[in-house]
Amino acid sequence: MKQKTAVVGFGCAGYHGVKAMREHGYNGEIDVYTDSLWAPANPMLTTYYIYGKLPKEATRPFGTLDELAEKYEFHTVNGQAQKVLSEEKSIRMKDGRIERYDQILIATGARAFLPPVEGLDCKNVFPMRTMEDAGRVKKVLEEEEIHSAVVVGASMVGIKLVELFHARGIKCTLADMAPGIFPIAAVPCIASEIERRLKEKGVDLAFSRALQRIEEADGRRQVVFAGGEWISCDLVMMCIGTRANTQLADEKLRVNRGIVVDGQMRTNMPDIYCAGDCSEGTNLQTKETQIIGIWDNAAKQGRTAGANMAGVRTVYQGNMLHNITHFMGMDFIGYGDVRSEGREYLYENRELGQKFFLRMGDAGPVCMNFLDSYKASGALKSYMLRKINGNAQTLSPVERVRMIREGIPEDLTELLMKDQG
Numbered sequence: 001m002k003q004k005t006a007v008v009g010f011g012c013a014g015y016h017g018v019k020a021m022r023e024h025g026y027n028g029e030i031d032v033y034t035d036s037l038w039a040p041a042n043p044m045l046t047t048y049y050i051y052g053k054l055p056k057e058a059t060r061p062f063g064t065l066d067e068l069a070e071k072y073e074f075h076t077v078n079g080q081a082q083k084v085l086s087e088e089k090s091i092r093m094k095d096g097r098i099e100r101y102d103q104i105l106i107a108t109g110a111r112a113f114l115p116p117v118e119g120l121d122c123k124n125v126f127p128m129r130t131m132e133d134a135g136r137v138k139k140v141l142e143e144e145e146i147h148s149a150v151v152v153g154a155s156m157v158g159i160k161l162v163e164l165f166h167a168r169g170i171k172c173t174l175a176d177m178a179p180g181i182f183p184i185a186a187v188p189c190i191a192s193e194i195e196r197r198l199k200e201k202g203v204d205l206a207f208s209r210a211l212q213r214i215e216e217a218d219g220r221r222q223v224v225f226a227g228g229e230w231i232s233c234d235l236v237m238m239c240i241g242t243r244a245n246t247q248l249a250d251e252k253l254r255v256n257r258g259i260v261v262d263g264q265m266r267t268n269m270p271d272i273y274c275a276g277d278c279s280e281g282t283n284l285q286t287k288e289t290q291i292i293g294i295w296d297n298a299a300k301q302g303r304t305a306g307a308n309m310a311g312v313r314t315v316y317q318g319n320m321l322h323n324i325t326h327f328m329g330m331d332f333i334g335y336g337d338v339r340s341e342g343r344e345y346l347y348e349n350r351e352l353g354q355k356f357f358l359r360m361g362d363a364g365p366v367c368m369n370f371l372d373s374y375k376a377s378g379a380l381k382s383y384m385l386r387k388i389n390g391n392a393q394t395l396s397p398v399e400r401v402r403m404i405r406e407g408i409p410e411d412l413t414e415l416l417m418k419d420q421g
């Protein structure tokens, strides 16, 4: 009898899981459970769709569900999965039916986190994650007079919305409880440079302000912060973080913030795999499990799960925290743990407005931030990963020349050549 596999959730991780399964020769049946007929969509493109820079179709970079179902020979089950019964390797449907499988991949991603404050149900207060969220914001921008917006959450999602509003001429305030932008990725000297540039472009910043509630007054929103300070606006976007969609996991699966997986994307229960933003894989830097909620990680985890589910043993060592964001003509790149300790170095290319920050621990770089040096970031990331993986080799002369060619300052390459970590 043919093997039967279920993939629950069909975003980046689910798509790559199915693709890898077929590419590695899996010829059993696949049921794909999705809660969106627009899947698999790239959430990173939603703000470009709202702005009109991309047509809606472009947010599905791999093709439509029907096209993919034909190409990778799977059945689509829409809006039904309620629980993964991990011991029985089954999925309980919303209507009570139970479907049994030989193996299951959970790839349900994450949802926008909404804090428990009053007023989230006010008109024109939106989260931002899905195409449905994007559709709602697009409609409001097209049909209503929106002159001002407050974006709560100085995250990579928040800044993309600031970019969108700024481009549409909407007066925008970026607010966060943290003292600066990208609190989990940017060190203060780089954050303050980004903030300076944002202010120069006319974006208002309201940091170190904890959201207390949202009110409606005279047809407008009042965003009220602890201490009583408030900002009046037409639209509020909530981008203060995400929560992994782990509700589907039964009590036998090991779940922290995400579903815990090993290097083969196996959970603690046999034949139940997990990948993407709902999973907690290895953080190479801390060696602990952690959600690393970025596109590239979801793709690699999905591919790894798919290969193993097709019977080809494949290990994904893990990743480090990183953030690569392009916005308003700037590139911010952050690698590693922003709270780590070590010797700090800052290099600048004033002519190109580039900044390079490195924090060096005993075993090499522990945190790096770059501003406007996208081309150089790949080489520096490889170097950092090499050190994290315990490779003592310093920068070779050939690598050094390559890095300099990519725009990395010579002083910085000298530092890496002397790095004895």
Ligand SMILES: Cc1cc2nc3c(=O)[nH]c(=O)nc-3n(C[C@H](O)[C@H](O)[C@H](O)COP(=O)(O)OP(=O)(O)OC[C@H]3O[C@@H](n4cnc5c(N)ncnc54)[C@H](O)[C@@H]3O)c2cc1C
Binding pocket: 008, 009, 010, 011, 012, 013, 014, 033, 034, 035, 036, 039, 041, 042, 043, 044, 045, 046, 047, 079, 080, 081, 082, 107, 108, 109, 110, 128, 129, 130, 156, 157, 160, 245, 248, 275, 276, 277, 278, 293, 294, 295, 296, 298, 324, 325, 326
């Ligand atoms: C606005 C925005 C900007 C971003 N910018 C960046 C960036 O610049 N760089 C970067 O690397 N990353 C960025 N990300 C994050 C990146 O998009 C995610 O890391 C990536 O999409 C994760 O893929 P995934 O497959 O794990 O989850 P998702 O893309 O969330 O897909 C999961 C799918 O599962 C579905 N699902 C959930 N529950 C169920 C259920 N019970 N049954 C069936 N289906 C279910 C969901 O609807 C969804 O379709 C951004 C995200 C957003 C929202």
